[in-house]
Amino acid sequence: MRDYKTSYKILKSSLEEKGVNVSKVEKKLKALKIETPSWGYSDSGTRFAIFKQKGAAKNVKEKIQDAAEVHKVTGICPSIALHIPWDVTDNWNALLEYSLSLGIKPGAINPNLFQDPDYKLGSLCNPDGKVRKKAINHVLECIDIAKALKSKDISLWLGDGTNYPGQDDMRERKHRLEDSLKEIYDNLQDDMRILIEYKFFEPAFYNTEIADWGMAYNLCMKLGNRAMVLVDLGHHALGTNIEQIVAYLLDEGKLGGFHFNNKKYADDDLTVGSINPYEFFLIFNELVSAEEDGIKADIAYMIDQCHNLKPKIEEMIQSVENIQKTYAKALIVDRKSLKKFQQDEDIIMAEKIITEAFETDITPLLFKVREEMGVPLDPLEFFRDSGYLEKIQIQR
Ligand code: PSV
Numbered sequence: 001m002r003d004y005k006t007s008y009k010i011l012k013s014s015l016e017e018k019g020v021n022v023s024k025v026e027k028k029l030k031a032l033k034i035e036t037p038s039w040g041y042s043d044s045g046t047r048f049a050i051f052k053q054k055g056a057a058k059n060v061k062e063k064i065q066d067a068a069e070v071h072k073v074t075g076i077c078p079s080i081a082l083h084i085p086w087d088v089t090d091n092w093n094a095l096l097e098y099s100l101s102l103g104i105k106p107g108a109i110n111p112n113l114f115q116d117p118d119y120k121l122g123s124l125c126n127p128d129g130k131v132r133k134k135a136i137n138h139v140l141e142c143i144d145i146a147k148a149l150k151s152k153d154i155s156l157w158l159g160d161g162t163n164y165p166g167q168d169d170m171r172e173r174k175h176r177l178e179d180s181l182k183e184i185y186d187n188l189q190d191d192m193r194i195l196i197e198y199k200f201f202e203p204a205f206y207n208t209e210i211a212d213w214g215m216a217y218n219l220c221m222k223l224g225n226r227a228m229v230l231v232d233l234g235h236h237a238l239g240t241n242i243e244q245i246v247a248y249l250l251d252e253g254k255l256g257g258f259h260f261n262n263k264k265y266a267d268d269d270l271t272v273g274s275i276n277p278y279e280f281f282l283i284f285n286e287l288v289s290a291e292e293d294g295i296k297a298d299i300a301y302m303i304d305q306c307h308n309l310k311p312k313i314e315e316m317i318q319s320v321e322n323i324q325k326t327y328a329k330a331l332i333v334d335r336k337s338l339k340k341f342q343q344d345e346d347i348i349m350a351e352k353i354i355t356e357a358f359e360t361d362i363t364p365l366l367f368k369v370r371e372e373m374g375v376p377l378d379p380l381e382f383f384r385d386s387g388y389l390e391k392i393q394i395q396r
């Protein structure tokens with residue numbers, strides 16, 4: 001076991017000097033839960049090619065096995081998001097039992113409204129009523145699956161949009177979308193939520209039906225309090241201030257979940273925190289700040305990444321570690337001093353408080369938390385030494 005105790009003591013006392021309640025930080029870190037996506041464990045590709053990986057999960061059971069392994073080594077990933085029909089099985093009760101037997105639960109159910117050839121001109125907004133009905137029925141089927149799996153969130157993203165000016169009537173598409181969503185919302189079980197995900201373009205290149213957080217928010221407001229906005233970090237135009245969107249939605253009580261990933265250009269689905277860790281930290285800073293101010297929010301933290309180059313399970317563990325580290329840094333922001341400097345209009349010192357937390361090496365604190373949780377201090381290293389990957393490469 002690594003000897004981190006001395007550096008932990010030094011870090012703890014320097015944080016306490018700044019008024020940070022370290023045991024509260026540790027408690028919060030232990031309570032963090034991140035959902036990993038089933039589609040992150042199977043073969044995927046770019047729009048040019050699929051690069052297969054030896055041992056990649058080929059069916060939902062294998063995806064659950066891999067997600068359970070990620071949970072085993074990190075201790076904070078107790079659920080797996082499912083995508084329908086990619087993860088369809090003929091016995092949902094048996095799948096639920098299988099999942100629980102491996103120590104994880106099914107999480108958000110993601111309907112797929114973008115792959116069927118019938119959705120070429122849209123799903124819930126399609127000009128053809130028969131196609132809209134088919135799309136609505138698919139989401140209703142997902143609600144039934146969620147019931148069977150005891151999942152509470154339906155996570156909805158549409159590829160709906162048009163490619164050319166004049167292709168369709170934008171206001172009519174908006175009305176179709178609202179009507180379709182209303183029918184779906186009315187069929188949710190009382191304790192279920194629908195998380196509405198926006199994306200500014202792709203696969204449509206001229207207009208996209210739910211292009212930004214404002215449109216998603218407006219739809220949610222029209223639907224009711226069980227409709228919440230989902231922020232996928234890769235779904236904004238370059239330069240968008242995502243942390244402000246997060247702060248705004250938190251304040252309005254309409255932030256329901258995240259799809260964590262990172263991007264350089266558009267929806268790149270790169271490892272969370274790999275390209276712009278400071279932006280990611282500033283997002284968590286808003287989450288923690290709202291929580292400290294007493295804003296209650298039920299936010300599903302989900303990863304949405306599928307990797308073609310990195311080994312999939314290792315990549316997922318790396319992502320989880322990045323999220324945990326970033327959350328820890330946001331938790332140690334000296335908020336009292338920050339408020340004071342903001343009131344004093346001392347911009348230099350206010351910003352310094354933020355960067356100081358971001359630049360702190362938080363590793364000893366993470367080691368302490370992991371040790372107390374009974375998980376490896378270095379999950380990635382542990383996984384590499386465990387032989388799991390070699391085992392599934394032979395078995396699968
Ligand atoms: C769309 O780009 C998206 O972010 C949605 O969440 C989909 O469900 C997922 O990616 C599919 O990979």
Ligand code: MN
Pocket residue numbers: 157197232259304
């Ligand atoms: Mn997403």
